[in-house]
Amino acid sequence: MAAAPRERSPFLGLLPLPERNAVVQALRTETVGGLVLLVAAVVALVWANTPWSGVYEQIRDFHFGIPALGLDLSVEHWTADGLLSIFFLVAGIELKRELVVGQLRTPATAALPVIAAVCGMIVPAALYAATVMAGGGSLEGWAVPMATDIAFALAVLAVLSTHLPSALRAFLLTLAVVDDLGAILIIAIFFTSDLNFVALGGAIAGLIVFYLLQRFRVRGWWWYFPLGLVTWALMYNGGVHATVAGVAVGLILRTTRDKGETASPAERTSHLLHPFSAGVVVPLFALFAAGVGISTAALGEVFTQPEPLGVVLGLVVGKALGIFVGTYLAARFTRAQLNPELAWADVLALAVVAGIGFTVALLIGELAFPDPAVAEHVKAAVLIGSLIAAVLAALLIKRRNGIYRRLYEEETRDDDADGIPDIYQRAGTGEH
Secondary structure, three states: OOOOOOOOOOEOOOOOHHHHHHHHHHHHHHHHHHHHHHHHHHHHHHHHOOOOHHHHHHHHHOEEEEHHHOEEEEHHHHHHHHHHHHHHHHHHHHHHHHHHOOOOOOHHHHHHHHHHHHHHHHHHHHHHHHHHHHHOOOHHHOOHHHOOOHHHHHHHHHHOOOOOOHHHHHHHHHHHHHHHHHHHHHHHHHOOOOOOHHHHHHHHHHHHHHHHHHHOOOOOHHHHHHHHHHHHHHHHHOOOOOHHHHHHHHHHOOOOOOOOOOOOHHHHHHHHHHHHHHHHHHHHHHHHHOOOOOOHHHHHHHHHOHHHHHHHHHHHHHHHHHHHHHHHHHHHHHOOOEOOOOOHHHHHHHHHHOOOOOHHHHHHHHHHOOOHHHHHHHHHHHHHHHHHHHHHHHHHHHHHHHHHHHHHHHHHOOOOOOOOOHHHOOOOOOOO
């Protein structure tokens, strides 16, 4: 007798055990890093609005580097162009993992989160454009409200003491991964300066050498670290934002394990750099990017000037509307069945959480608005929009937290203490 066709797992249902373990490990680091990021952002805001704000500006604008190599940058730019490349390298590794073994590995599982994420980028950009066109503002910042800051979002969830099941957290993580890919493509395509084709060609050659070293299983950090630095410097001097080099290296690193390997190069690199990226790199960027002067007049301009208003509306309304509608339509189109334990209100809550845009939104804001006066207002708009989204998300999530707590406890219960949650050992569930 032929075996019955395997039933598809419901949307936002129980994750396969290996995928759940990977998500839990990744989000644990992001959550801790997000809390440090939250502290760094608060310190920057407080410092920039005290009598010692001049000291903050002097440190932020202090230049150092190697002028002969075109690398004489301010502290702020070193964090944005240099350190943030490590953040994007880790993001590239996570994207590669999702493409190889995660939710993006097959069209069937990738369709829903990808459609949701793309809608969550298009709608905020369109809403920003409509707002600034109506107010006679600049379209340059259309990409600012497009990206979700997963670390900041998880920090908010941690502060709220929520018990979101891993499937909801995994969906949020996948949205953020696709967001990061969209953001880096936008940075690479739309925010390039005058191209230096010789330097750019050298950067591409460096990436090819990096690929060949991976292809022929060459080991040893002494090969990759200097090559990565040279590729980064060439990418920066080539006129393409240097963080693109980080993503490219992350995508090149091998994710699958060879026979006898306990961890792939991507896994080893992520294990080494992810805590540093989440706990040091992103908070340092926040420290020198989030220090904006907050006054009654400045706050008023956020809601009266078209550019910052477009950013706020894009983050708060655009992200929520785009992700929720995109998810709902994609589910209808793919005939995906929502987990019966959850409701579409839970998807709406996640969509609102995704409106917390910080690191990449601030970065794109700096690139889109070179004028410091306008950039300050846009930064303030990112902070205010993210704060509003966090408050709304708190209200929506707290209302459903009893259900989340029950699902979380069922998912994590391990009465026999064998390291495998009991729900995966019941008849018919297995490890999927």
